Amino acid sequence: MNEFDSIIGALAPDSLLRALSRDQLEGLLVKSSRRELSKGDVLINQGDEDGDFAVYLLSGALKISFVSASGREIILNYCAPNELVGEIALLDSGPRTASVSAVVQSEVLLLPTKLFLETVSTNPASVVGVMRELARRVRQLNLVVESDRTFSMGPRLARALVRLIDRNHSDGRLVYSPSQNDLGAFAGLARENVSRLLSEWESQSIIARVGRSLEVRDAEYLELLAEFGDDL
Amino acid sequence: MNEFDSIIGALAPDSLLRALSRDQLEGLLVKSSRRELSKGDVLINQGDEDGDFAVYLLSGALKISFVSASGREIILNYCAPNELVGEIALLDSGPRTASVSAVVQSEVLLLPTKLFLETVSTNPASVVGVMRELARRVRQLNLVVESDRTFSMGPRLARALVRLIDRNHSDGRLVYSPSQNDLGAFAGLARENVSRLLSEWESQSIIARVGRSLEVRDAEYLELLAEFGDDL
DNA sequence: GCCCTTCTGTGATGGCCATCACTATCGGGT
DNA sequence: ACCCGATAGTGATGGCCATCACAGAAGGGC
Numbered sequence: 001m002n003e004f005d006s007i008i009g010a011l012a013p014d015s016l017l018r019a020l021s022r023d024q025l026e027g028l029l030v031k032s033s034r035r036e037l038s039k040g041d042v043l044i045n046q047g048d049e050d051g052d053f054a055v056y057l058l059s060g061a062l063k064i065s066f067v068s069a070s071g072r073e074i075i076l077n078y079c080a081p082n083e084l085v086g087e088i089a090l091l092d093s094g095p096r097t098a099s100v101s102a103v104v105q106s107e108v109l110l111l112p113t114k115l116f117l118e119t120v121s122t123n124p125a126s127v128v129g130v131m132r133e134l135a136r137r138v139r140q141l142n143l144v145v146e147s148d149r150t151f152s153m154g155p156r157l158a159r160a161l162v163r164l165i166d167r168n169h170s171d172g173r174l175v176y177s178p179s180q181n182d183l184g185a186f187a188g189l190a191r192e193n194v195s196r197l198l199s200e201w202e203s204q205s206i207i208a209r210v211g212r213s214l215e216v217r218d219a220e221y222l223e224l225l226a227e228f229g230d231d232l
Numbered sequence: 233m234n235e236f237d238s239i240i241g242a243l244a245p246d247s248l249l250r251a252l253s254r255d256q257l258e259g260l261l262v263k264s265s266r267r268e269l270s271k272g273d274v275l276i277n278q279g280d281e282d283g284d285f286a287v288y289l290l291s292g293a294l295k296i297s298f299v300s301a302s303g304r305e306i307i308l309n310y311c312a313p314n315e316l317v318g319e320i321a322l323l324d325s326g327p328r329t330a331s332v333s334a335v336v337q338s339e340v341l342l343l344p345t346k347l348f349l350e351t352v353s354t355n356p357a358s359v360v361g362v363m364r365e366l367a368r369r370v371r372q373l374n375l376v377v378e379s380d381r382t383f384s385m386g387p388r389l390a391r392a393l394v395r396l397i398d399r400n401h402s403d404g405r406l407v408y409s410p411s412q413n414d415l416g417a418f419a420g421l422a423r424e425n426v427s428r429l430l431s432e433w434e435s436q437s438i439i440a441r442v443g444r445s446l447e448v449r450d451a452e453y454l455e456l457l458a459e460f461g462d463d464l
Numbered sequence: 465g466c467c468c469t470t471c472t473g474t475g476a477t478g479g480c481c482a483t484c485a486c487t488a489t490c491g492g493g494t
Numbered sequence: 495a496c497c498c499g500a501t502a503g504t505g506a507t508g509g510c511c512a513t514c515a516c517a518g519a520a521g522g523g524c
Contacts, residue, residue, distance in 0.1 A: 066374070069461045070382040076374065091360070091367040097374060121356035128323070128353055134366040135323040141373035142298070142308065142329060148380045149420050150302040153481070179501060188381050190482050195503055212490080212501085229301045385511070411471060422512050427473055444471085444520080 004029045007109070010058065012082040016133060017056065019126035024119050033110045034058075037102035044086055044100040051089035051096060053110045057081050060106020061176045065185065066098040075186040077140070078103065078164060080175055084133060090117060103176050144188075151229040153189050157197050158225035160187035161207070165216055172207075172216030236261045239341070242290065244314040248365060249288065251358035256351050265342045266290075269334035276318055276332040283321030283328060285342045289313050292338020293408045297417065298330040307418040309372070310335065310396060312407050316365060322349060335408050376420075383461040385421050389429050390457035392419035393439070397448055404439075404448030 004026055011017055017025060037043065043055060046066045055062070062079040076098060079085055089096050090113045120126045147156050160183060164174040178186065180194040187194070198214070201207045206218040216222060236258055243249055249257060269275060275287060278298050287294070294311040308330060311317055321328050322345045352358045379388050392415060396406040410418065412426040419426070430446070433439045438450040448454060456464055 066378075068378045068382040069459065070463065072382050074378060074381060076377070088367045088370055091364045092371075097371060117360060118356075121359040124350075124353035127359050128349060131363060131366065132323045134363065134370065135320045137370055138320055138366065138373065139324075139329060141370065141377065144377055145308070145373065145380065145420075146298075146300045146306060148377065149306060150300040150304050181501075188377075191502085192483080192504080193481065195501095199503075227301065231302065413471075423472085424474080424513080425511065431473075 007034070007058070015082045016084055016126065016129045019129045020119060020123055024123060028111060028115060028119050029109075031112050031115050035108050035110060037106040037108060039102060039104050042099060042101040043108065044096050044098070046096055046099045048096045051093055052113045054087045054090055054113060054116055055085040055100060056109040056111060057083050057085060058107040058109060060108075061103050062106060062108075063101050063103045063182075064098050065101075073185045074188075075178075075182060077137075078176055078178075078186075084130070087116075087130070087134075103178070147226075147229070148188050153193050154197060155225045155229040156189060157183070157187045157194060158222040161214070161216060162219070162222050162226045165219060172219055174214055174216070177213030239266070239290070247314045248316055248358065248361045251361045252351060252355055256355060260343060260347060260351050261341075263344050263347050267340050267342060269338040269340060271334060271336050274331060274333040275340065276328050276330070278328055278331045280328045283325055284345045286319045286322055286345060286348055287317040287332060288341040288343055289315050289317060290339040290341060292340075293335050294338060294340075295333050295335045295414075296330050297333075305417045306420075307410075307414060309369075310408055310410075310418075316362070319348075319362070319366075335410070379458075379461075380420050385425050386429060387457045387461040387464075388421060389415070389419045389426060390454040393446070393448060394451070394454050394458045397451060404451055406446055406448070409445035 007029060008022075008025060017028075020028070035043075037060065043062070044050075057079050059081050061081075062083075062085060063075060064077045064079065064085065065073055065075040067073055085100055086096070120130055143159070147159050151159075161174070163186075164176065164178075166173050166175040180198070181191045184191045184194045198207065198209075202209060206216075206221050208215045208217050239261060240254075240257060249260075252260070267275075269292065275294070289311050291313050293313075294315075294317060295307060296309045296311065296317065297305055297307040299305055317332055318328070320330075352362055375391070379391050383391075393406070395418075396408065396410075398405050398407045412430070413423045416423045416426045430439065430441075434441060438448075438453050440447045440449050
């Protein structure tokens with residue numbers, strides 16, 4: 001029993017890191033650092049030149065966002081535990097193109113770029129895992145472009161909510177309940193309209209509000225809206 | 233001298249495939265097929281279940297596009313020679329999410345999924361190359377989301393044109409001159425407005441038209457527009 | 465050369481949604 | 495308990511741009 005057992009034991013069965021051998025994993029962990037984040041802590045700032053680590057989320061939730069040339073925030077994704085983040089900058093040594101911050105108390109591993117790439121690239125099984133993850137992200141972004149271009153507000157917000165549904169529970173709770181502001185930055189619409197839509201959906205019992213957080217009551221409806229857009 | 237020498241010799245110096253060893257490359261090529269495409273030929277159809285090959289573009293130009301739920305075409309990218317295409321479906325065995333077609337006469341290699349993945353994943357150098365390529369694509373899509381959400385027509389079209397500038401020549405020719413319809417589907421605006429903007433830019437000598445194809449005369453202006461949007 | 469399809473130019477119209485301008489409410493820190 | 499910043503509700507306004515409706519031009523296949 002060594003000091004990494006608790007980390008390794010806590011890795012999800014489908015974790016990307018699980019594809020590594022025990023030795024590789026320990027070799028990586030010994031050079032990595034573990035870090036606690038409080039709500040709101042910023043881990044990576046858009047523009048940082050320190051692309052020398054990737055982030056593996058152990059627990060909590062992260063927000064990936066950037067500020068566009070026009071000054072508006074765009075939220076690209078919310079991350080759940082066992083996801084890898086920030087590996088884009090690993091690959092082309094430019095400045096970070098997005099910021100990463102904790103939206104709830106979180107625990108992360110900071111993996112050193114070079115070692116991580118070396119370890120992964122010499123392990124065929126984990127290579128495919130990482131590539132799969134990147135591919136998933138490309139697909140997701142394709143969907144965002146689709147909805148931004150061709151959907152009206154309702155379906156766009158529906159997609160955002162569906163993406164936030166916590167698949168670990170069957171009630172409609174979200175992995176994280178963002179403010180209307182953040183929901184807008186995630187779905188691509190103005191905060192005021194988020195407010196209007198949520199009110200409308202609440203009155204139709206499609207969603208509910210418990211305290212300040214949302215719950216999806218009629219996921220099926222939102223999923224239809226998210227899939228087919230306005231011509232539902 | 234064997235039958236693959238002509239292909240291998242023609243690979244660009246920075247080609248992804250160059251990272252493979254001679255043996256690996258030949259092993260891959262012997263299982264691959266080469267194909268000629270005429271303008272308009274469709275290589276992959278959105279929805280196809282045959283995710284069993286990736287495409288490597290030897291010469292010509294390809295268009296990657298899909299049709300949104302609302303029926304409108306969205307063009308994700310135009311590919312230049314030595315690019316890898318269609319590897320997303322390799323990684324998560326679902327149906328193809330986009331179509332690929334030739335916009336000019338083209339030559340492609342069809343690489344069998346399984347062998348390609350095996351070959352690449354056992355070659356650390358090429359792994360990094362492929363991952364880098366995926367990362368580039370994620371970055372590109374982030375930029376598309378940014379411009380779709382926060383830029384007006386002008387800057388959006390400017391970005392599309394800048395992406396089409398042929399970097400192999402210093403005059404402002406494009407790698408491929410799409411119709412206004414396609415430009416619209418690429419930049420995310422209506423064909424009519426593409427027409428209006430191009431006319432305006434032509435009168436300002438920012439672009440020029442030779443026959444049916446465009447040339448960028450003031451790339452710097454378009455790049456500024458593309459970078460800073462309306463508040464230029 | 466001639467049709468017919470595809471592409472292009474340009475005005476008019478209207479709808480969607482961002483923005484502005486408030487007020488109201490919440491929450492958490494000391 | 496109190497304040498203050500962050501969050502949320504809601505109407506009014508206007509601008510951007512998609513859409514519609516044509517007409518004209520170009521191209522290419524036989």
